[in-house]
Amino acid sequence: MKYILILADGAADEPLAELGGKTPLEAANKPNMDRIAREGRCGMLKTVDDSLSPGSDVANMSILGYDPMKYYTGRGAIEALSMGIPFKEGDLAYRCNLVTVENGKMKDFAAGHITSIEGAQLFETLKEKIPEAGWYSGVSYRNVMMLPNGKGSDTTAPHDIVGEVINEYLPKGEDAERLMNFIVRASDAFENHPVNKQRIAAGKNPATTIWPWSGGSKPAMPPFSEKYHKKGAVISAVDLLFGLAKCAGMEVVTVPGATGYLDTNFLGKAQAAVETANGDADFVYMHVEATDEAGHLGSLEEKIKAIENLDKAIGYILDNFDGCIMLMPDHPTPIAKKTHTNDPVPFAIRGLGEPDEVSVYTEKEVQAKGSYGLIQAVDLLDMVFKE
Incomplete structure (x- = not known):
């Protein structure tokens, strides 16, 4: 089995009055994200312990299966x-x-x-x-x-x-x-x-x-290959994710036109993810920063646009990759707050087990109907790789 994890940084949000009580994920046109949720199994992911600040550093570290309480020293060191x-x-x-x-x-x-x-x-x-x-x-x-x-x-x-x-x-x-x-x-x-x-x-x-x-100070994490007996790769545009990859001994894949901002090369990242996963990597972590940047800007229009642009790129992955596809944010970055929160985020996994009753990829739908329930992020990959 090969795996692609699509990380939509900060995509989760809170209901907004200007959207009639909907979140950006509910308002956006995202048929491919919805397809992953509809054809897969879903749940809520606790990515940041309540005792920690909800940064992308500890959240992504947790999703990769490394307990921040044990391995985190500071974001500057990772970068x-x-x-x-x-x-x-x-x-x-x-x-x-x-x-x-x-x-x-x-x-x-x-x-x-x-x-x-x-x-x-x-x-x-x-x-x-x-x-x-x-x-x-x-x-x-x-x-x-x-x-x-x-x-x-x-x-x-x-x-x-x-x-x-x-x-x-x-x-x-x-x-x-x-x-x-x-x-x-x-x-x-x-x-x-x-x-x-x-x-x-x-x-x-x-x-x-x-x-x-x-x-x-310089962190010391066990290699991803030893931890999971799989070769891992990371696709991103930001030093934080590349730093985590190097800490974990994972391959770093760079994409021309990947900016870490709203103008990033969404399709290029998707193409690189498919090529890498269809090559010698077992697990590809495709990180997209644009959704988070829109949240920090407090721009509802840009956040919906970023979600929809990512969704189009996900369509390429669905058309060209036969393995397991995972979709999740690392944390919410609510438009109204312009910063991260440590609330659980919705995740969807297509390609493992029978689908559950979730029909669309939104915070409300996944929380209400997701068959996985609430999962701690540090346990996610162990669970997925054992299924």
């Missing part, structure tokens, strides 16, 4: 591994967003989804102005800072505090003083930077400073 950044003894890796802070408030956690080229230019300036840390530019606003002799700090994800006064969410703990020093110095370095001058002239949000968060 650092993805980028091939070396860890020295005592290093902590922090995820380091480029952000827009205006009048003391977090205006934009992604600095207007700044381009990777612009971000790299800003990080070159940080290397010059703040040489006592390691600065590594990634994709768009997503970057990594390596802190020598790091001790750890209590930090807040910037996408959780859009519109909030940042003073209430500044780093706390042993690394706090150093991190605050870097935030202030980065603000000075960026104030008159040519990149920001050009962005302001173009009517775009500038990157006013950095926001380091979720620092961690």
Whole structure:
């Protein structure tokens, strides 16, 4: 048996008045997702323990079967591994967003989804102005800072505090003083930077400073192949998922035009998933970020569009792959909240056992009629691979 797991990041949501009490999944035209649910078995998946912050890091780690309570050290560490950044003894890796802070408030956690080229230019300036840390530019606003002799700090994800006064969410703990020093110095370095001058002239949000968060040491996870006796591969556009793949010894598959944003190459990912699964991989994890980005933007139109674009790509998988197909979000990213929650998410599995009574892929339908009931995410793949 071959397996493709389609991860629609943040696709689950809550009922919205502007949709007459429906969720985006209920409102979207998604015949292929509905077909997976109708022809398969469904249930609800608890991806994030209530004691943890509902980040994509711990949620995706859980879905892959790795208990965050045992293996998670911090998001920055996972992304650092993805980028091939070396860890020295005592290093902590922090995820380091480029952000827009205006009048003391977090205006934009992604600095207007700044381009990777612009971000790299800003990080070159940080290397010059703040040489006592390691600065590594990634994709768009997503970057990594390596802190020598790091001790750890209590930090807040910037996408959780859009519109909030940042003073209430500044780093706390042993690394706090150093991190605050870097935030202030980065603000000075960026104030008159040519990149920001050009962005302001173009009517775009500038990157006013950095926001380091979720620092961690190098994680140690058992290889996916040893854990499940299957060869696994990950398709994504973001460093977080590539980092998890490298932590688990899974193949990393890149797709031209995969952006981690609303304009991503949906069909290209589906084609790569089929090609990889029909090749020598036993299990392919196809991650799509666009649905989550729309939720963070609070854009109902874009979220429905992202769901429908993904659904069209899923049609290609259904037409060209005969194995087991799994579909699920990693967490909800409700439009009204613009951030993640740790509520259970609906999942559907086509190709194992007899179908249940679920007819459409929605939160309400799956919760009411799914035959799997509520499953803990860390147990999912063990369950699927044993059926």
